[in-house]
Amino acid sequence: xxxxxxxxxxxxxxxxxxxxxxxxxxxxxxxxxxxxxxxxxxxxxxxxxxxxxxxxxxxxxxxxxxxxxxxxxxxxxxxxxxxxxxxxxxxxxxxxxxxxxxxxxxxxxxxxxxxxxxxxxxxxxxxxxxxxxxxxxxxxxxxxxxxxxxxxxxxxxxxxxxxxxxxxxxxxxxxxxxxxxxxxxxxxxxxxxxxxxxxxxxxxxxxxxxxxxxxxxxxxxxxxxxxxxxxxxxxxxxxxxxxxxxxxxxxxxxxxxxxxxxxxxxxxxxxxxxxxxxxxxxxxxxxxxxxxxxxxxxxxxxxxxxxxxxxxxxxxxxxxxxxxxxxxxxxxxxxxxxxxxxxxxxxxxxxxxxxxxxxxxxxxxxxxxxxxxxxxxxxxxxxxxxxxxxxxxxxxxxxxxxxxxxxxxxxxxxxxxxxxxxxxxxxxxxxxxxxxxxxxx
Amino acid sequence: xxxxxxxxxxxxxxxxxxxxxxxxxxxxxxxxxxxxxxxxxxxxxxxxxxxxxxxxxxxxxxxxxxxxxxxxxxxxxxxxxxxxxxxxxxxxxxxxxxxxxxxxxxxxxxxxxxxxxxxxxxxxxxxxxxxxxxxxxxxxxxxxxxxxxxxxxxxxxxxxxxxxxxxxxxxxxxxxxxxxxxxxxxxxxxxxxxxxxxxxxxxxxxxxxxxxxxxxxxxxxxxxxxxxxxxxxxxxxxxxxxxxxxxxxxxxxxxxxxxxxxxxxxxxxxxxxx
Numbered sequence: 160x161x162x163x164x165x166x167x168x169x170x171x172x173x174x175x176x177x178x179x180x181x182x183x184x185x186x187x188x189x190x191x192x193x194x195x196x197x198x199x200x201x202x203x204x205x206x207x208x209x210x211x212x213x214x215x216x217x218x219x220x221x222x223x224x225x226x227x228x229x230x231x232x233x234x235x236x237x238x239x240x241x242x243x244x245x246x247x248x249x250x251x252x253x254x255x256x257x258x259x260x261x262x263x264x265x266x267x268x269x270x271x272x273x274x275x276x277x278x279x280x281x282x283x284x285x286x287x288x289x290x291x292x293x294x295x296x297x298x299x300x301x302x303x304x305x306x307x308x309x310x311x312x313x314x315x316x317x318x319x320x321x322x323x324x325x326x327x328x329x330x331x332x333x334x335x336x337x338x339x340x341x342x343x344x345x346x347x348x349x350x351x352x353x354x355x356x357x358x359x360x361x362x363x364x365x366x367x368x369x370x371x372x373x374x375x376x377x378x379x380x381x382x383x384x385x386x387x388x389x390x391x392x393x394x395x396x397x398x399x400x401x402x403x404x405x406x407x408x409x410x411x412x413x414x415x416x417x418x419x420x421x422x423x424x425x426x427x428x429x430x431x432x433x434x435x436x437x438x439x440x441x442x443x444x445x446x447x448x449x450x451x452x453x454x455x456x457x458x459x460x461x462x463x464x465x466x467x468x469x470x471x472x473x474x475x476x477x478x479x480x481x482x483x484x485x486x487x488x489x490x491x492x493x494x495x496x497x498x499x500x501x502x503x504x505x506x507x508x509x510x511x512x513x514x515x516x517x518x519x520x521x522x523x524x525x526x527x528x529x530x531x532x533x534x535x536x537x538x539x540x541x542x543x544x545x546x547x548x549x550x551x552x553x554x555x556x557x558x559x560x561x562x563x564x565x566x567x568x569x570x571x572x573x574x575x576x577x578x579x580x581x582x583x584x585x586x587x588x589x590x591x592x593x594x595x596x597x598x599x600x
Numbered sequence: 601x602x603x604x605x606x607x608x609x610x611x612x613x614x615x616x617x618x619x620x621x622x623x624x625x626x627x628x629x630x631x632x633x634x635x636x637x638x639x640x641x642x643x644x645x646x647x648x649x650x651x652x653x654x655x656x657x658x659x660x661x662x663x664x665x666x667x668x669x670x671x672x673x674x675x676x677x678x679x680x681x682x683x684x685x686x687x688x689x690x691x692x693x694x695x696x697x698x699x700x701x702x703x704x705x706x707x708x709x710x711x712x713x714x715x716x717x718x719x720x721x722x723x724x725x726x727x728x729x730x731x732x733x734x735x736x737x738x739x740x741x742x743x744x745x746x747x748x749x750x751x752x753x754x755x756x757x758x759x760x761x762x763x764x765x766x767x768x769x770x771x772x773x774x775x776x777x778x779x780x781x782x783x784x785x786x787x788x789x790x791x792x793x794x795x796x797x798x799x800x801x802x803x804x805x806x807x808x809x810x811x812x813x814x815x816x817x818x819x820x821x822x823x824x825x826x827x828x829x830x831x832x833x834x835x836x837x838x839x840x841x842x843x844x845x846x847x848x849x850x851x852x853x854x855x856x857x858x859x860x861x862x863x864x865x866x867x868x869x870x871x872x873x874x
Contacts, residue, residue, distance in 0.1 A: 165604060177796040181806035181815065208610045244603050245610035257607070258615035265621045304607050305626025322624045323656045324632070332649045338689060339644040342681050343635040346722065348671065351603050352631035358613075359622050366620065368693065376692045377685075378721040378732075381801045381828065394601040400668035442668075449673040450797040470793075490667065502672045516862075523705055532675045532727065562673075565835035568858030583863050585837050590856035590867055592841045596849040 165246055166473040167193065169388050171201050172240055173470060176385050208242050238354045239384045252286050260297060261320065264307055270315035271295050330367050337364050345379045348446050351390045383451025389469040396455060399441050403486040405478040406441055409434030411471040434473060439465060440481055442493045447502050454503050458489045464496065466503050499554045501535065506555030512574040513563060516546045526569045533562065601627055634662040640680040675727045682729045682746045691717055697757035703748040713737065714755065716765045725828065734765050741772045776822045780845025784815040788839040795839060798832055
């Protein structure tokens with residue numbers, strides 16, 4: 160069986176979150192490049208997962224997928240889309256068996272034979288009893304993912320849960336850990352594994368402090384919920400970079416209407432793939448804090464450096480390894496060309512010089528505060544009572560321009576002249592958008 | 601490392617929850633080890649706890665992201681974990697009141713004010729923590745930088761007072777809600793996802809007008825967020841237009857006019873000038 164891919168679910172959730180309610184089923188399916196039937200199936204499956212995790216909402220028959228994306232900020236800081244990573248399909252008997260084994264090993268360390276006895280005792284008649292070989296292979300898997308560990312001592316080998324970070328901490332320490340994990344998962348990237356850990360710790364904390372005492376205490380303002388979707392591909396890419404390995408994938412440029420193409424495994428729903436096949440050597444993954452988006456920078460034969468948005472990458476396959484020399488040379492070139500990128504622009508570096516105006520009166524100087532917070536490697540070169548000059552070397556003006564414009568009248572571009580002209584032209588156009596509003600007053 | 605491991609499967613998770621079993625993978629330990637290396641860890645744990653955690657994770661290899669990963673346009677991280685978070689946790693969990701000494705935004709210090717803490721809020725943009733609380737004497741909902749909180753001590757309130765105060769806070773939050781409609785200028789429809797990403801941190805509804813091939817984004821936000829929304833609207837520039845929301849529209853008009861004045865261009869039409 161082909162490796163299960165979650166590209167469809169990822170694109171589905173992204174579109175759901177971003178376009179919340181804009182499209183009918185048909186329009187939504189069309190844009191995703193799937194049939195309405197597949198759309199319904201995917202929606203049902205994701206809803207099932209959501210309901211089985213969020214039991215408290217299960218009684219609400221009316222829970223619709225697009226409602227859950229309308230979050231209530233003050234109620235919870237739960238990661239909305241984490242449930243995507245719970246979507247791996249599993250046979251009922253296997254999920255039952257693995258959870259029975261784990262629960263038994265939480266009580267005490269057990270050997271494969273002893274676990275078999277536990278299964279004999281606990282399994283209901285409708286679920287097929289495993290044999291010892293199956294149990295041994297389950298144990299091997301669980302040890303590999305690190306949820307169990309071997310007890311010291313001779314044969315037979317006994318296993319217990321590998322959860323000292325919970326069992327060895329006092330209640331108070333556990334709360335400290337929960338808070339820290341919550342803060343770091345929300346403020347740092349990558350974070351999917353942190354959210355998984357947060358889920359686990361939360362269960363533990365809830366056992367210690369049953370509701371209604373347990374409340375979410377921390378909120379994260381201006382948080383990009385969709386950023387975790389792209390972490391699905393992150394480790395495949397990190398691994399390829401680490402191994403200096405080429406990859407290939409189907410790429411859907413974000414500007415094309417379609418976000419995904421169904422695999423032609425089922426002739427009934429066959430669709431012509433509109434993705435573009437890419438063969439590249441991955442060099443660097445970039446996270447852009449301005450929009451909460453991810454990029455891959457890679458070297459493509461005959462094209463040089465190419466940039467991809469992670470959200471357009473589907474069906475990654477690993478290919479050949481390149482030599483250390485080739486890889487290092489490409490990486491150095493890349494490092495040099497993005498040195499002055501505000502985000503990922505690799506255009507010609509130029510100097511941008513801007514005057515920022517301090518706010519009037521006795522207000523705190525939020526303009527300067529924001530410039531020093533967000534101005535990356537730019538420096539303040541001159542200061543007076545009412546303004547200051549900021550200078551930065553940057554690749555092209557496209558990426559820095561929105562940031563400068565966001566300061567409104569607190570910012571005047573001095574150099575280069577063409578950016579100054581651009582800015583004037585854009586403000587004139589923006590003014591024209593609102594002239595009628597002014598007239599109507 | 602596969603983020604879609606079968607151990608993360610939803611049926612397993614929900615079964616384990618029923619039996620109170622907690623299974624932690626090496627993925628999670630690796631992540632934690634990486635995060636414990638962050639300087640913020642020193643503020644989050646006592647030295648003893650931190651040593652204990654590091655001991656438990658001694659065998660774990662943290663991520664090596666050097667070379668393969670870089671973050672761009674990141675605000676300077678002034679503060680990630682504030683030492684006062686631990687102090688407030690106890691008060692919040694017990695739903696108690698407090699005496700707080702703090703400095704307001706103009707630098708004036710207020711001593712030992714009686715209040716009720718509601719939540720702690722981290723701004724991903726300003727990269728710092730705020731205390732959201734209710735000030736009993738002046739009867740108002742406050743947001744104070746933790747950096748500006750000099751001292752706090754717990755002061756008991758009855759559970760009835762706690763409940764009533766939370767209700768007052770929530771009503772006042774409800775009353776501060778505003779909404780606006782933003783239209784994507786159709787010529788920029790190709791940049792739709794970029795624009796939607798920019799607003800994805802707000803509660804919103806998107807409408808697609810089939811005939812006109814036009815997208816409209818209805819935003820719901822608190823009045824305190826208006827300045828931030830305005831900076832986003834200016835950020836996106838000519839791509840979008842506020843079509844509902846008088847306050848935003850007027851501010852955009854003024855902003856454009858004043859920005860042009862910086863370049864020595866006066867666009868006041870004679871009938872509107874004073």
